[in-house]
Amino acid sequence: MMKDSTISKLFFRKTSKSPHRKAIGWVDGNDLNFYNNDEYQQKVRQFFYGLIKLDTQPQDRVAILAQTSKEWHFFDLATMCARAVVTPVYPTYLAHEVEYILNHSETKILILENEAQMQKILEIQHNLTHLKYIVALKEVTEDSVKKLSDKITFQSFQQFLDNGTTESQNSPKLFEATIEASEPLDIASIIYTSGTTGEPKGAVISQRAFVVMLNNVYTSLKTNILPTDRTLTFLPLSHVFGRCDSLLNLVFEFECVFAESLDKVVDNLQVAKPTLLLAVPRIFEKVYSKVLENIQKENDLKKKVFDWALKASNDYFEKINQDKSPSTYEILQKNLAYKLVFEKIYNRLGGRIRFLVSGGAPISPEIIRFMQNANLTILEGYGLTETVAPCILNPPVRQIPGTIGLPLGDVQVKFAEDGEIMVKTEAMLTEYYKNKEATKEAIKDGWLYTGDIGELTVEGYVKITDRKKDIIITSAGKNVAPQKIENTLKLQKHISNAMVVGDQRKFLVAIISIDHEAFRDDGVSGRTYEELAEDSKVYEIVDQEIHTVNKELASFESIKGFFIAPSDFTVENGQITPSLKLKKKVILKTYAKEIDALYKKLES
Structure with missing residues (x-):
């Protein structure tokens, strides 16, 4: 696994090894479409040459201001293949927040989604000291393009792709040569924290840190994630958790399908029928609340059936969770409860889910236990922007609701005197960009001070009790x-x-x-x-x-x-x-x- 020291080398080896295997998918209405590995590589190659045509040099900053899509992902990989640096920007950010990140990161090329994002740039364009090129994924009005400063060159997405095709013919060997020249210590991305306490900090993530993160997940889950699995990716790729989701296909042979949008996830689940799903607690909270709300609208008989089914299923799983064997009667009761009540919940997520991963925020143990009744196993995990997302996860073999699980791969965990969780791993930020003081405060003797207060349970699982500052x-x-x-x-x-x-x-x-x-x-x-x-x-x-x-x-x-x-x-x-x-x-x-x-x- 670790013979590939950069994301670009990992990507190239993976797509070259099984060229005809399905790799990247996307939902379009009721249709599910796929690129195989060869087509996947050709797409990234085209995006790479499009960036080269824009004079992309090693370690130049390329910002992406757009919603999650396969194109976002292709730009991400193409930028790293060019040895440049990806700067994700939340599409919900206001103009002044976008300005801060573009200037602080010294962004040279901006990939933006649509007219709405273009309007933000027009508002701040005269303050953007490093920006030279804009590529728009969707149509932007001619009037907006005319308002753009002469110092900034605009390209439509089609122009970008056409230039990529032409440039690839001019320098056909540059793609492989640039990938081969990539180094583990190259900066892969500057990811800005969302700033709950002040200006966002730019976490500098190296190529090696990304690869180690993926290796940690692979090492811990290689016997649980199968080549026949499929994910549905819908989380914001501007968030490190969503970014991890989109990159997991580089180490696992499964199919990564991109949802149409966050608003269409419920419908897309029925089309994509994923077997694995990475989500934030809010998604599961909404499912849970909707079920309880619907039950309250039912007649007394159906309410009694639900209460019986809930008790029968809870009794069964209580024994399972305590490593005890349920009786034959309890197994029959649980199976009947599932058929009468909980199977409908399972089918709402596409009907093929093997397990779910929850991250980004704590999830209520009550929800984990409830979803278990619908044969939906939630693995709660933990990670930070600074740890390139996952560093601790409840293992598939045994989950303990209320904990975040066990360290992944090379991750080490210990606790400071006040209970603050400290993490050491190679899958970690190098520094906060242009912020030595924050770096020294966060990293001491190779240990990252997470800001979360926690403890170790008797089973050896890590449990978070709160944010230190909260x-x-x-x-x-x-x-x-x-x-x-x-x-x-x-x-x-x-x-x-x-x-x-x-x-x-x-x-x-x-x-x-x-x-x-x-x-x-x-x-x-x-x-x-x-x-x-x-x-x-x-x-x-x-x-x-x-x-x-x-x-x-x-x-x-x-x-x-x-x-x-x-x-x-x-x-x-x-x-x-x-x-x-x-x-x-x-x-x-x-x-x-x-x-x-x-x-x-x-x-x-």
Whole structure:
């Protein structure tokens, strides 16, 4: 495995070895299409020569500002084959955020998706000191192209491809020669963290770090992932978890299928019928919430059948999880429960899933156990931008809900005195770009300080208790991990998101964003989020759901009061990151007056 020291060498060997094997697929309506390995290599080759025509030199920066697609992936590989550096940019970023990343990374070439992204560039173009070329994947208006500065050359996607074809004929051996010249210490990518506490930091990831990450996953899962497997890739490739998903096909012989879009994933699952799926907890939370919501609409008989099936299945898996053998009666009960209730849930994901991987944020153990009833095994894992995504994962042979599992491959884990998780691996950032201070703070003696607080279970699995910076210390000196409470609140039907507040206060309160869709399903239609947030009946419903959560919490963890945010937490208003993490400092500052008023009211 490790004989390939760069992604480009890994890609070239993989696609050359089995040229006729299906490799990359994509969904188009009800059709499933594929490129074989030879066609896959030819596509990347064409993109490579298109970049060469734009005077791409080794270690030049190429930024990609677009939604997930096979073209994104081809640009990613072609850039690395050219020994240049990929800078992913979230398509949800605002113009000033795009400006920061393009300038900080010194981006020379920008691949953007469409007119909407072009408008951002037009707004900031005179501040972009390094940008020389733009390639648009989709149509951009002639008017927008005319408004572009003379210092920036624009190409349509078709022009780019045509140039790639011509250039490949002029220098037919350059592709292989450049790949052969690639070095393990070449910078492969500068990936910017989504910045929950300030300006995003650019994690410098080498070619070797990417290869070691893939090798770590391969070493741990080579007996579990089969050549007959198929993934459906829909996560943002601008996020390191989605990027890992798209690159796994380089070490496994499975088929990697790209979804049409995030909005069409549910429909695409029925077309692609994947056997493996990498997703974030929010996807599983929505499935779970929808099932419970539908059950509440059923008649009493169906509700009783569901309750029976849930108990029968839970009893069976409780024994399995404790390494005990269920009785013949319990096995029959479980199988009947699956046929009557849970098989429908399994089929919603395409009907062929062997296991799921959850990452990017913690997932509730309750959801893992529930999905298990539908024969859907969720492997919860853990990783950071700084570790090129996965470094710890629950193994397929045994999952322990509530933990993130065991270290992958060469990954070593230990804990600082305050419980902070420390990681050492070759699949790690080299540095934060142009930020020596942040680098020294994060990496000490080869160990990465993750910022997460955790512990080792008796089974030897790693468990995260909270983010170090998020720990709340009440005025009574109680340490509270807000993430666990926030995740439980989000499982309630009408709560979209929640932030727990209480540092140096006597008790905890919460800022709640409501689920607009859930109220619409309840028959409350034609009303805006803002109108619902001010409705006393909506407040009562949320109050009841918080009361339900409080029953499962210790007294010092319980939520004593709350208010509904007048607008949802969104990327657009700067209150969550593109990877859906709360920007707590921003939210605290935005609602400082409301928080103080709530405490004053509750304490009076």
